Amino acid sequence: MDLQNDIIVRGKSYEMPFSKGILARSLTAAGLKPSIAYRIAWDIYEMLKKENIKVIDKSDLRRRVYYYLISKNYDEVAKKYLLWRMVLGRRPIVILIGGASGVGTSTIAFEIASRLGIPSVIGTDSIREVMRKVISRELIPTLYESSYTAWKVLRENEDGNIYIKGFERHSEAVLTGVEGVIDRCLIEGQSVIMEGTHLIPTLLKDKYLENPNVVFIMLTIYDEKLHKMRFYARGRVSSRPTERYLKYFKIIRMINDYMVETAKKKGIPVVENIKISKTVDNCLNIITERLKTMVELEGLSEEDMLEEEA
Numbered sequence: 630m631d632l633q634n635d636i637i638v639r640g641k642s643y644e645m646p647f648s649k650g651i652l653a654r655s656l657t658a659a660g661l662k663p664s665i666a667y668r669i670a671w672d673i674y675e676m677l678k679k680e681n682i683k684v685i686d687k688s689d690l691r692r693r694v695y696y697y698l699i700s701k702n703y704d705e706v707a708k709k710y711l712l713w714r715m716v717l718g719r720r721p722i723v724i725l726i727g728g729a730s731g732v733g734t735s736t737i738a739f740e741i742a743s744r745l746g747i748p749s750v751i752g753t754d755s756i757r758e759v760m761r762k763v764i765s766r767e768l769i770p771t772l773y774e775s776s777y778t779a780w781k782v783l784r785e786n787e788d789g790n791i792y793i794k795g796f797e798r799h800s801e802a803v804l805t806g807v808e809g810v811i812d813r814c815l816i817e818g819q820s821v822i823m824e825g826t827h828l829i830p831t832l833l834k835d836k837y838l839e840n841p842n843v844v845f846i847m848l849t850i851y852d853e854k855l856h857k858m859r860f861y862a863r864g865r866v867s868s869r870p871t872e873r874y875l876k877y878f879k880i881i882r883m884i885n886d887y888m889v890e891t892a893k894k895k896g897i898p899v900v901e902n903i904k905i906s907k908t909v910d911n912c913l914n915i916i917t918e919r920l921k922t923m924v925e926l927e928g929l930s931e932e933d934m935l936e937e938e939a
């Protein structure tokens with residue numbers, strides 16, 4: 630790489646060469662098609678070159694991109710771009726993607742992370758592994774099962790739907806770990822995406838649901854056949870045996886319905902995951918709306934966002 634000829638982008642604490650790819654990604658997150666986003670990133674790069682700019686502050690670059698988008702009549706994209714740059718650069722955001730096994734939480738979480746440039750995605754099944762190391766099987770036997778088999782080790786005196794009770798008991802300890810990670814991220818100012826089946830809206834403490842920096846989205850697949858097909862798809866590319874998920878499919882569907890019901894109860898948006906690109910766009914729209922509220926709560930105008938140091 631010829632650093633001598635590169636344009637340097639200067640942030641508050643670091644410098645890096647101008648990357649058309651990174652800029653294009655920010656523009657797709659703001660709603661542009663990748664091909665157009667890349668063309669605009671290229672145009673901006675050319676513009677800076679023509680002006681013989683060798684070093685540019687991040688906030689200047691942000692301002693230029695914003696006005697360039699406006700000049701091309703992408704007013705809505707410009708607004709979203711500004712919102713995202715400001716929030717991701719300065720405020721931690723925790724995105725929770727819940728949903729029963731197989732509805733696509735990890736796939737969608739990784740897509741959103743790559744669009745937004747959030748470097749950290751944590752699956753709740755990893756947190757479950759950590760909890761298994763610190764809590765014995767004797768103490769919480771349900772933790773050692775899967776979400777859909779936990780009912781097998783319930784104590785006999787549980788009332789109600791045993792499959793859902795098992796799922797709840799299984800998820801409780803995992804949620805304690807999830808809440809610990811959220812606390813840490815908010816304190817440290819780190820953004821993160823957490824995904825998985827253990828994110829039960831009615832069991833997560835209200836203080837997280839009410840936090841403007843935490844955005845919770847529930848994924849679902851309403852069509853049973855489509856949901857079943859996802860386990861065949863996953864079985865082909867991973868070591869997770871399709872037969873196991875098909876054997877417990879009825880219970881997984883029960884968990885799916887329960888997740889949707891509890892999401893609705895808590896006012897959490899439910900998104901159907903049929904086509905990946907559409908699911909991601911829907912999720913990004915939900916997240917953007919939440920960010921607008923967060924910025925409004927802080928009383929920031931567009932002018933303020935342009936002025937904020939990047």
Ligand SMILES: Nc1ncnc2c1ncn2[C@@H]1O[C@H](COP(=O)(O)OP(=O)(O)O)[C@@H](O)[C@H]1O
Nearest residue numbers: 730731732733734735736859862863903904905
């Ligand atoms: N919208 C989608 N269209 C087609 N396949 C999908 C979609 N979302 C996920 N998949 C596939 O379905 C399978 C299950 O998805 P995964 O993300 O592993 O689910 P989860 O993490 O919710 O258990 C994977 O093989 C994944 O690639």
Ligand SMILES: O=C(O)[C@@H](COP(=O)(O)O)OP(=O)(O)O
Nearest residue numbers: 729730731754775776777825826
């Ligand atoms: O408990 C469960 O439902 C799944 C969760 O993982 P995902 O299918 O959501 O990735 O884990 P399992 O015990 O089958 O490995």
